[in-house]
Amino acid sequence: WFSGDEASLFDALPEYLKRIDTLVGELRDNGLCADLAGISARSRAMLTCYPGGGAHYVRHCDNACDSGAGERCNGRRLTAILYLNQGWGTADGGELRIYPRGDAHGDAPRAVIEPRADRLLLFFADHRCPHEVAPTHAERFAITTWFFDGDEHGRARRGGRAADEVSAEERQAIDREIARFEARYGARAKIIAAAAASAGSGDDRNGPGASDAGGG
Numbered sequence: 001w002f003s004g005d006e007a008s009l010f011d012a013l014p015e016y017l018k019r020i021d022t023l024v025g026e027l028r029d030n031g032l033c034a035d036l037a038g039i040s041a042r043s044r045a046m047l048t049c050y051p052g053g054g055a056h057y058v059r060h061c062d063n064a065c066d067s068g069a070g071e072r073c074n075g076r077r078l079t080a081i082l083y084l085n086q087g088w089g090t091a092d093g094g095e096l097r098i099y100p101r102g103d104a105h106g107d108a109p110r111a112v113i114e115p116r117a118d119r120l121l122l123f124f125a126d127h128r129c130p131h132e133v134a135p136t137h138a139e140r141f142a143i144t145t146w147f148f149d150g151d152e153h154g155r156a157r158r159g160g161r162a163a164d165e166v167s168a169e170e171r172q173a174i175d176r177e178i179a180r181f182e183a184r185y186g187a188r189a190k191i192i193a194a195a196a197a198s199a200g201s202g203d204d205r206n207g208p209g210a211s212d213a214g215g216g
Contacts (some may be wrong), residue, residue, distance in 0.1 A: 001044045013045060016143065020080055020120075024147055035124070039077055040150030050094060050133070050140040059099065059132040062125035062146065074161050075153025076125035076146040083115040084141040090114065094136035096121065101128045115140055 004014040021042060028036040050056075065073035081096070088094075097109040112134075113121055123129040125146060133140075156162040 001046055003044050013143070016082065017042075017045060017145070020082075020145060024078065024080070024122075036078060036147075038149040038151055039147045041148045041153065043076075043146040043148070046144045048142050048144065050136040052136055052138045052140070054135040054137065055140075056135045057133040059097075059130050061127055061130050063127075065126045065152070071159070072161070073126075073152050073156055075148045075156040077149040077152070078147040079121075079123055079125045079129075080145045080147065081121045082143045083119045083121075084117055084143065085115050085138075086117045088114060088116045088138070088140075092136070092138040092140070093134050094138070094140040095134045097132050097134060098123060099130040099132075101130070115142060 002010070002013060004010065004017045006013075024036070024039060024042075027033055028039050031037075062079050063074050063076040085092075085094075094115050096113045096115065098111045098113070099109050100107050113119070123131070153162055
């Protein structure tokens with residue numbers, strides 16, 4: 001997890017975070033999508049690499065919330081993914097499959113998106129967009145951020161459910177995937193985080209519309 005303030009590690013990440021904050025802020029402020037009206041903060045950037053060899057991620061929602069209500073809401077409203085894979089081809093797999101709301105496993109995907117370089121994908125984080133990563137046959141890189149609905153995120157924090165980074169359930173799923181990768185490839189699957197990013201899980205960046213829209 002990275003904030004964009006790690007000058008020794010990144011050149012482009014701070015500029016990307018500034019631009020995605022601006023884009024989401026404009027979508028919110030121009031009234032183009034009423035469901036984005038409450039967005040008030042953004043997570044830090046999660047940088048991921050699938051090592052190939054069939055690595056995948058099972059179907060899930062980033063926020064298990066039902067229509068903005070219920071005890072499972074974690075505050076995530078919008079997922080933003082930027083893909084970084086130059087020369088990606090269909091044979092490389094790794095598509096993101098988005099399914100109809102409700103997560104009925106017999107449904108065909110509504111959309112299948114190849115993770116090609118410089119492709120930006122935005123979708124609702126809740127029950128409206130169940131999704132999965134198809135088996136990946138080459139190294140697959142992405143930057144993921146989440147934008148939080150202020151009211152829902154506040155309620156989730158008070159109830160101990162806020163997803164500032166990943167939930168315990170997501171952490172367990174990631175750990176299982178890493179164990180599977182290591183069993184197959186050896187100790188090649190690693191989580192890399194800057195010291196600043198590990199200082200605490202409650203470090204929301206200011207997000208769109210705040211005085212520090214670029215996150216530093």
